Amino acid sequence: MDEGPGSVQPGPHRLQFTGSGADYFGIWIVNLLLSIVTLGIFSAWAKVRRLRYFYGNTLLDGSAFEFHGSPIALLKGRVIGVVLLVAYSQSSKVSVTLWLAVVAVLAVIFPWLIWKSLRFRLHNASYRGIRFRFTGSLRAVYTTFLPPLLMFVVIAGWGLLVQSRVQAGAPPPPALAAGFGLLMLAFFVAAPWFWVRVKRYQHAHAQLGSLAFGFTAGASGAYGIAFAALGLVLALGLAATALIALFGLFGGGATVAGTPAWRIVVGLIMIYAALLSVQPLVKAMAQNFVWRHTTLDSRPFGSDLRWGRLWWISAVNVLATVATLGLFWPFAVVRTLRYQVSGITWSGDPASALAGPTEAGTAAVGEEAADLLGFDVAL
Amino acid sequence: MIDASYFDGRSSRAVAVQLQLEDDALRIIGADLLRTVPLAQVSVSAAPGRTSPLRLALADGALCEIAAGSAAADLLAALGRPLPLAERLVAHPGRLLAVLAAFVFILAVAYRWGVPLAADVLVDHLSPRLEARLGEAALRGLDEAGAFQPSALAAARQEEIRRAMHALQLPPGIGEFHIEFRRFGAPNAFALPGGTIVVGDELVSMAEGNPDGLRTVLGHELGHVYYRHSTRSLLRGALLSALAFWYLGDFSSAAAGVVGGVTAMQYSRQAEHDADLFALHLMQANGVSTHGAAVLLGKLAAGAAGEQRPRAEGRSPRADAPAQGRPRMPEYLSTHPDIDDRIALFENGSRAPAQMP
Numbered sequence: 001m002d003e004g005p006g007s008v009q010p011g012p013h014r015l016q017f018t019g020s021g022a023d024y025f026g027i028w029i030v031n032l033l034l035s036i037v038t039l040g041i042f043s044a045w046a047k048v049r050r051l052r053y054f055y056g057n058t059l060l061d062g063s064a065f066e067f068h069g070s071p072i073a074l075l076k077g078r079v080i081g082v083v084l085l086v087a088y089s090q091s092s093k094v095s096v097t098l099w100l101a102v103v104a105v106l107a108v109i110f111p112w113l114i115w116k117s118l119r120f121r122l123h124n125a126s127y128r129g130i131r132f133r134f135t136g137s138l139r140a141v142y143t144t145f146l147p148p149l150l151m152f153v154v155i156a157g158w159g160l161l162v163q164s165r166v167q168a169g170a171p172p173p174p175a176l177a178a179g180f181g182l183l184m185l186a187f188f189v190a191a192p193w194f195w196v197r198v199k200r201y202q203h204a205h206a207q208l209g210s211l212a213f214g215f216t217a218g219a220s221g222a223y224g225i226a227f228a229a230l231g232l233v234l235a236l237g238l239a240a241t242a243l244i245a246l247f248g249l250f251g252g253g254a255t256v257a258g259t260p261a262w263r264i265v266v267g268l269i270m271i272y273a274a275l276l277s278v279q280p281l282v283k284a285m286a287q288n289f290v291w292r293h294t295t296l297d298s299r300p301f302g303s304d305l306r307w308g309r310l311w312w313i314s315a316v317n318v319l320a321t322v323a324t325l326g327l328f329w330p331f332a333v334v335r336t337l338r339y340q341v342s343g344i345t346w347s348g349d350p351a352s353a354l355a356g357p358t359e360a361g362t363a364a365v366g367e368e369a370a371d372l373l374g375f376d377v378a379l
Numbered sequence: 380m381i382d383a384s385y386f387d388g389r390s391s392r393a394v395a396v397q398l399q400l401e402d403d404a405l406r407i408i409g410a411d412l413l414r415t416v417p418l419a420q421v422s423v424s425a426a427p428g429r430t431s432p433l434r435l436a437l438a439d440g441a442l443c444e445i446a447a448g449s450a451a452a453d454l455l456a457a458l459g460r461p462l463p464l465a466e467r468l469v470a471h472p473g474r475l476l477a478v479l480a481a482f483v484f485i486l487a488v489a490y491r492w493g494v495p496l497a498a499d500v501l502v503d504h505l506s507p508r509l510e511a512r513l514g515e516a517a518l519r520g521l522d523e524a525g526a527f528q529p530s531a532l533a534a535a536r537q538e539e540i541r542r543a544m545h546a547l548q549l550p551p552g553i554g555e556f557h558i559e560f561r562r563f564g565a566p567n568a569f570a571l572p573g574g575t576i577v578v579g580d581e582l583v584s585m586a587e588g589n590p591d592g593l594r595t596v597l598g599h600e601l602g603h604v605y606y607r608h609s610t611r612s613l614l615r616g617a618l619l620s621a622l623a624f625w626y627l628g629d630f631s632s633a634a635a636g637v638v639g640g641v642t643a644m645q646y647s648r649q650a651e652h653d654a655d656l657f658a659l660h661l662m663q664a665n666g667v668s669t670h671g672a673a674v675l676l677g678k679l680a681a682g683a684a685g686e687q688r689p690r691a692e693g694r695s696p697r698a699d700a701p702a703q704g705r706p707r708m709p710e711y712l713s714t715h716p717d718i719d720d721r722i723a724l725f726e727n728g729s730r731a732p733a734q735m736p
Contacts, residue, residue: 018447023428026469026478032626033482034465036489049427049465056426063384063393063444064432066424128391129442209391326626353391355440 012302012345017338018064019057021331027053028330044075055125058341061350069124077120107153111145112138122206130353136205144201148194155183192222203294210354217293225285229278236277240270276318280310283340291344299348305340313339381450385409388440398435398443400457405435407443423460489622498614502607507554510610511573518559518575530560532580540583543590544597547665553605558597566679568596570603572610585678592671595658595725602657608650648717655721659728673726680718 031046048071055067084106091102115138122134162176171177196219204215244266284305291303317332385396385407396409405421407414420438425431433451435443445451462470469475521527530537541558556574563579570576576597586593603609662669 018430019428020430023430026475027427027465029475029478029482030465030468033468033478033485036482036485045465052426053428053431056431057428059432062446063386063391064426064434066426066434128386128393128444129388129436129440130391351390351392355389 012347013061013350015341015344015346016059017057017334017341018059019053019334019338021334024053024334025327025330028333041075044071044078047071047074054337060127060346063128063350066126067124068126069120073120077117103153107149110149111141114145115141118202127208127353128350130209130355133207133209133356134205135207136201140201140205144197148190151183151187151190155180155187158183192226193219196222199290203290207356208296208353209356211297211348211352214295214298215293216295217289221289221293225282225289228285229282232278232281233274236270236274240266240274243270276314277311280314281307284310287340287343296346297348297352299346302345302347303343304345305343310336310339381445381454383407383435383443383445385412386442386444388437388442396443398445398454400454405443418458421458423455423458425455427463427466486622486626490619494615494618494622495611497618498611501614501618502611505610505614507573510607511555511575513610513613514571514573514575517571518577527564527579528562530562530580532560532583536583540578540593540597543594544601547594547598547661549601549661550605553601556601556604566682568600570600570609572607572613574604576600576604585682586671586675589671589675591662591667591669592673592675594667595662595669595672596675598658598661599654601661602654603650605657606650606653608654612647612650651717655724659725663728668729669725670729673722673729676718676722676725680722 027049031042031049034042035046048067048069051067051069055065058065088099088102088106091098115136118136118141119134122132125132158176158180162172162180165173165176196217200215200217203213206213284307287305288303291301294301313335317328317335320328321332381398383396383398385394386392387394394409394412396407396412399406399408401415403418405416405418407416416437422436424434424436429452430447432447433445433455435445437443445454461467467474468478537558537560544556544558554574556576559575559577560583561577561579563581566579566582566585568576568578568582578597578600582596583593586596658672659669662672
């Protein structure tokens with residue numbers, strides 16, 4: 001446990017989360033209420049409040065992080081987002097060519113939006129008065145995001161092609177269907193690799209003042225996560241089949257459209273259980289993988305999340321949220337966040353960061369970091 | 380005197396200091412440090428809630444950080460900075476309860492009145508082509524799901540019915556409509572967004588020798604087309620989904636989707652009544668007697684009475700699924716309640732003129 005702010009401890013520093021569910025409940029309910037009353041305009045302020053709460057309750061060596069983003073910037077970003085959405089939906093009514101043109105434009109600017117949002121998030125975060133920075137280049141965001149985007153567009157296009165060739169009721173042409181299947185398979189095989197590249201782009205190009213982040217992972221760890229998730233899904237599927245076979249011995253019961261009702265119920269329960277179980281597994285493994293391979297000032301981070309514990313937290317969260325018709329949700333968020341944040345350690349010296357040349361002497365950041373269009377795409 | 384950490388804004392090295400609040404200034408006292416800053420140059424930065432450290436930012440980029448606790452709260456109070464509105468709303472447990480109650484109330488009002496109102500406003504701005512595409516997609520979906528079989532009705536008969544409906548004098552603004560025939564397994568007819576009316580073979584055969592009755596019932600569906608009821612309820616479902624997503628979205632998109640889906644495609648009683656009045660007025664304007672409709676509806680009621688009484692309530696589950704295992708089309712009566720009132724309406728209407736709703 002830290003002795004107090006400013007002390008240099010032997011051994012790694014562990015992040016702390018000091019937020020409480022009760023506290024966050026007050027913030028959350030006011031956010032919801034004012035958002036509805038203002039027909040959504042307050043939601044930009046709500047988001048800033050939320051982020052300031054989470055950042056402000058995340059402590060490293062006794063000092064908290066701070067989020068400086070302006071709600072106006074977020075609001076402007078959202079307005080732009082709505083405009084893009086309207087352009088996309090309305091263009092399809094005018095003509096197919098216009099729609100394709102809009103889709104092409106959107107695909108081209110999407111990586112740029114992501115770049116903007118990464119900069120916004122980091123430039124508006126600080127620790128002990130030192131600002132974070134994002135130094136990823138625009139070129140790198142395109143080389144990182146275009147391959148999966150293009151693949152996605154090709155798959156979507158192929159899917160539309162298959163659909164257009166299908167006669168009502170008849171199966172699709174085998175060559176087209178096989179091609180589609182292969183494309184989907186290729187996408188799933190490539191997905192972990194894409195994901196690692198995205199994480200590397202995010203983590204390797206961040207800085208805290210003079211200290212630089214680094215990312216040392218290869219893609220193999222991500223495939224480990226994918227296989228673990230698949231393995232779990234298969235195991236649960238086998239368990240479900242075994243259960244159903246077992247209950248089949250008893251038989252009877254009402255039917256819904258020919259299928260025994262209990263079979264449907266068990267099936268649904270197993271599907272939901274599978275989804276709820278796989279998510280904590282992937283979350284825990286992903287956080288451990290990403291943060292264990294991240295360094296700051298060449299000193300590594302650690303992350304020791306355990307899947308079992310995260311699963312238990314999630315299970316209680318789900319049950320309690322359903323039982324309280326959603327009112328438990330802010331408590332659930334805090335419980336999960338607390339576990340995730342407190343799993344992260346850093347072996348460096350929190351007192352060693354120096355402000356970048358543009359920051360010293362200014363309280364308000366007025367340089368290019370003050371994005372007027374505060375895009376915030378959650379990654 | 381309050382303990383704090385001082386950061387000079389140029390490095391993240393902490394200096395243990397003590398803070399003293401004087402009349403117009405903040406005094407910062409540390410081992411090698413002594414600063415007096417006018418309060419006007421001190422900006423208080425605190426995250427919402429009570430558990431995060433309090434930060435005093437100075438104009439030159441320096442920072443004082445005070446651990447959360449009573450000392451920080453006292454300092455904040457002494458500095459005289461008012462809490463933002465959003466925090467004042469929940470400052471006390473009583474206020475928190477009030478906010479919660481207000482939230483639930485607004486949610487209820489939005490569900491009951493806000494969503495239908497918004498749906499009505501939206502539907503007026505929806506392009507007819509989009510509606511038509513929605514209806515076509517819905518019919519295609521139902522066909523592919525096997526909800527009904529292709530019609531066994533002779534093409535000539537289908538054309539006859541179509542011509543009869545298109546020959547009617549219709550109010551302006553009804554837009555395009557076209558009639559599709561299918562085999563439902565039970566007498567039924569319904570309208571999809573964009574003017575597609577789907578009629579069951581069984582309804583047609585039940586109306587054999589009763590062309591006026593058939594035309595009136597189809598006129599009722601035309602009423603749904605005219606008022607765009609299907610689109611309205613679809614929009615309502617979508618808006619409810621959006622509302623549910625607002626509240627539950629982080630938690631579960633599935634839960635949010637269910638809420639919206641359950642209320643979609645459900646005609647309100649008012650909509651049914653309006654469609655009845657539309658049919659009544661339409662038939663009178665075209666000189667068609669609605670007595671046939673009363674007879675037809677009577678047959679439907681009798682047919683249902685022969686099976687299960689609860690059907691007339693309009694809320695019975697479809698417990699007897701067809702052997703083929705396909706989804707079952709709802710009985711006409713379960714989607715068109717109050718059959719006796721409707722029979723009376725058409726019977727009386729055949730004698731006296733009605734008002735257009």
